[in-house]
Amino acid sequence: xxAEIYELRNDSITVKVSNFGATITSLLVPDAxxxxxxxVLGFDTVEPxxxxxxxxxxxxxxxxxxxxxxxxxxxxxxxxxxxxxxxKYHSKDGEEGYPGDLSVTAKYSLPSSTSLKLEMExxxxxxxxxxxxxxxxxxxxxxxxxxxxxxxxxxxxxxHITPVDNNQIPTGEIKPVSGTPFDFTTENKxxxxxxxxxxxxxxxYVLDCGEEKSGLKHAAKVKEPLSSRVLNLWTDxxxxxxxxxxxxxxxxxxxxxxYGKHAGLCLETQGFPNAINQPNFPSVVVQxxxxxxxxxxxxxxxx
Numbered sequence: 001x002x003a004e005i006y007e008l009r010n011d012s013i014t015v016k017v018s019n020f021g022a023t024i025t026s027l028l029v030p031d032a033x034x035x036x037x038x039x040v041l042g043f044d045t046v047e048p049x050x051x052x053x054x055x056x057x058x059x060x061x062x063x064x065x066x067x068x069x070x071x072x073x074x075x076x077x078x079x080x081x082x083x084x085x086x087x088k089y090h091s092k093d094g095e096e097g098y099p100g101d102l103s104v105t106a107k108y109s110l111p112s113s114t115s116l117k118l119e120m121e122x123x124x125x126x127x128x129x130x131x132x133x134x135x136x137x138x139x140x141x142x143x144x145x146x147x148x149x150x151x152x153x154x155x156x157x158x159x160h161i162t163p164v165d166n167n168q169i170p171t172g173e174i175k176p177v178s179g180t181p182f183d184f185t186t187e188n189k190x191x192x193x194x195x196x197x198x199x200x201x202x203x204x205y206v207l208d209c210g211e212e213k214s215g216l217k218h219a220a221k222v223k224e225p226l227s228s229r230v231l232n233l234w235t236d237x238x239x240x241x242x243x244x245x246x247x248x249x250x251x252x253x254x255x256x257x258x259y260g261k262h263a264g265l266c267l268e269t270q271g272f273p274n275a276i277n278q279p280n281f282p283s284v285v286v287q288x289x290x291x292x293x294x295x296x297x298x299x300x301x302x303x
Contacts, residue, residue: 100127150191
C-alpha cells in the first residue's frame with residue numbers, strides 16, 4: 001500500500017486528502033469575489049509529511065502517531081452527490097505504549113456545497129484504552145502562501161481554558177478566560193493580544209457556550225478581513241486546541257512557499273489533553289466493545 005492523495009470536490013470546495021496520516025493536504029474555496037485560494041498549509045508531495053518530530057510526551061499520540069502511518073482506503077465515493085472517502089487503521093496492542101487493539105475510521109465528506117465533514121470512530125477490541133483523536137490542519141483563510149494569520153479574527157465559544165505547565169501539559173485547573181488575553185467569547189483579532197501569551201496561543205478551550213445544531217455545538221468562527229472568507233467550526237467534542245503556529249519556522253511548502261511563524265492556525269477539537277492524569281477532566285478511556293465517536297464540520301462562507 002502506497003501513500004497517495006485523493007480528491008473530493010463539489011461546486012464550491014475542492015479538498016485533497018492523503019491516506020498517509022488521513023491528512024488534508026489542500027482545500028480550495030472562493031472568497032467574496034469568487035477568487036479561489038488554497039487555505040491549507042502543506043506540501044506538494046506526500047514525502048515531507050513523513051518527517052517525524054521528536055515527542056517527549058504522548059500529547060500527539062507518541063513518536064509515531066496516527067498522522068505518521070498509512071491508512072487503508074475502505075471506501076471512496078468521489079463521484080457521488082455528496083462525495084466522501086473513508087479511511088481505516090488498525091492499531092495493535094502496545095503500539096506507542098497504548099494498551100489493546102484499536103480499530104479506527106476517519107470519513108471525510110462534502111455534505112453541502114459549503115462544508116467539509118470529518119467523522120472519526122474508534123473501537124477497542126480487548127483492553128480499555130485512552131482515545132482522543134484530533135485533526136491538525138493549519139488554516140490560513142487568505143491563502144496558504146499569504147503570510148501570517150495575525151490579522152484574522154476569531155470567536156471561540158468557550159468561557160474557560162485548561163492552563164498548562166512549562167511543558168505545555170494541562171495542570172488539571174479549569175480557568176475562566178474573562179479578563180485575560182484568552183478571551184475570545186466575542187470576535188477579536190488574533191494578533192491583538194498574542195504578545196501577552198508566552199509563546200503564543202496553544203491551549204485547550206472548554207467548549208461550553210456555543211449554540212447547537214444537528215447535535216453539534218458551535219466551537220469557533222474565523223474571519224480573514226481582506227478576502228472576507230469565513231470558517232465556522234462545529235463539533236461534539238468537549239474541547240478545542242487553539243494553536244497559532246508558534247513553532248513554524250522557515251518550512252518550505254507548496255509551490256515553494258516559505259511558512260514562517262504564525263503562518264497558519266489550528267482548531268483541534270478534542271478531549272482534554274492530559275485527561276488520563278486529571279480525574280476532574282472528562283474521561284477519554286474507552287472500554288472494549290464501546291465506540292468512540294468524534295465529529296466536526298468546517299463551514300466556509302464569505303462576509
